[in-house]
Amino acid sequence: MQRQEQKQVQQQQMTQDLVQRLPVLEADRLALIFRLARLARHNANIHLGSGGVEWIEDVASAFEEKLFTQIREGGGSEADKELRRKLVLLLDHRGLLPDTNEVLAERLQVDVAQIEQARQALLFLEPTGIGARTERECQYRHAIEHDDPRVVDVFDAIENGVSHQQMAIVLAVSEEELAGLERIVATLPKRPSLYEETSQIFPEVEVRYEDEKLVTTWLSPELDSTRVGNDREARWWMTSLAMRNETLREIWGVIESRQTEWLKGKLVLNPLTRRTVAHLIGKHESTVGRAIQGKFAKTENGIMEWRHFFVRSTSHGHSPFMIKRTLAELIQQETAPQSDQTLAHELARYGYQVTRRTVTNYREELGFGNSRERERQLWKG
Structure with missing residues (x-):
């Protein structure tokens, strides 16, 4: 009986550990570096070994000070303020505080009521939504302030x-x-605005086609293993980042093998689904979905979001991306506008068996008018 209870506790701890690691898998490169830079201010054993972005590390160093200033200028006793500061240090890379009050109370050796009181105080700080339990609660805070x-x-x-x-x-x-x-x-924000948004994209991987072969360079953040030592927090992060990077490499391995033509610079994308990738790497489809969100790759055709490498196939096994590309080329090259039925016949010559209705849908998605509209545009010059 005692052994069974011990096994249940171990399984529960393993489940909680996996749940805690999921946000690390989901996080993009910039968000992770922001979080790691914050942790490094309080733990000398946490030090980026690779994948750093200098400006976001500088922003991270000032982030907590802004929150600490608000706490210092707010109400409550010094003990209350100290507890709020401790919670700030536990904010995840999204600026959320997903752990339960019970877990936090045990970790910080205080009462659950004290944790709840401190948590509520954080919710009144700027940026809006800081310290929320979930993304939905963060949206609610934004709704209140609308x-x-x-x-x-x-x-x-x-x-x-x-x-x-x-x-x-x-x-x-x-x-x-x-x-x-x-x-x-x-469209309410699901996360607090931790730093000013940037249009610059920071890819996880760079792929170049050199000397008839693909050269892959990984840019994902990793900790300096020589600095970690036996520090529990640093080792947790090193393990979490290693698991994240291993999963990303497994997924990318499948993408690279299926979308080789695109990575070589050709405008060709072959059918690929998350389910296929999940089956090949031995992971759940939802894990693949979580892993690819917000991830980018630098390729010969420019920077591309990973999710765009996943394209469904038609009933004949063709990628809609390739059919639309060919359709766009046919329309752009025509000297006299053709009907959708004629375009369907033209596509068949390229091996794409689609109905007239499908051509109409794809044409409209591409922003082309029907044959009469295109004829009027041609006539107007």
């Missing part, structure tokens, strides 16, 4: 499963107004 108070009402109604029709009646708004409010709720 200029239109009805946004909170719509948020609460959606959370409570109130129908669209009932919301319109209760809030006394038109269908158009309600649709606008629902759009606002759907």
Whole structure:
């Protein structure tokens, strides 16, 4: 009996550990470096070995000081403020605090009530949503601070499963107004703004085609193994980053083998699904989905998001990407606009068996008008 209980506790700890590692897998390179730079300020054993981005490390060094200043200038006893500062140090790379009050209370050796009180105090700091338990709670904090108070009402109604029709009646708004409010709720930030957004992209991997072969260079962050030692926190991060990087390399290995033509500079993408990758690397499909989000690769065709390497196939096994590319070329090269049916016949000559209706859908997605509209444009010059 005792052995069974011990086994259950071990399984629970393993599950919690995996749950804690998932955000590391999901995080993009910039977010991870931001988090690691914060940790390095308090733990000399955590030091980036590779993959660093200097400016985000500088931003990270000032991030906590801004929060500490707000805590210092706020209300409460010195003991209350110290607990809030400790919670700030436990914020994850998203700026959230997903651990339960019970876990935090045990870790910091305080009462659960004290943790909840400190957590609530963090929610009033800037940036909005800092210290929220979940992304949904972060959205709620943004809803509270929205200029239109009805946004909170719509948020609460959606959370409570109130129908669209009932919301319109209760809030006394038109269908158009309600649709606008629902759009606002759907686009509320899921995470606090930890640093100013940048249009610059930081890829995880760079692939060049040199001397008839692909040369792959990994840019993912890693810790300096010579600095880790026996430090528990540093070793957890080193293991988590190693697991993350191993998973990314396994996924990329499949992408590279299936999309070799694209990586060599040709505009060709072959059908590939997450399920296929999951089967080949022996992981769950959801793990593949989590891993590829927000990840980029620098290729001969420019920087590309990993998810764009995944393209479904048609019933004949062709990638819609390739069909659309060929369709666009046919339309751009035509001297006299052709009907969708004629374009379908032309595509068949290239081995793409599609219906006229499919051609119409693809043509509209590409932004081309029908044959009459294209003829008028041609006539106008």
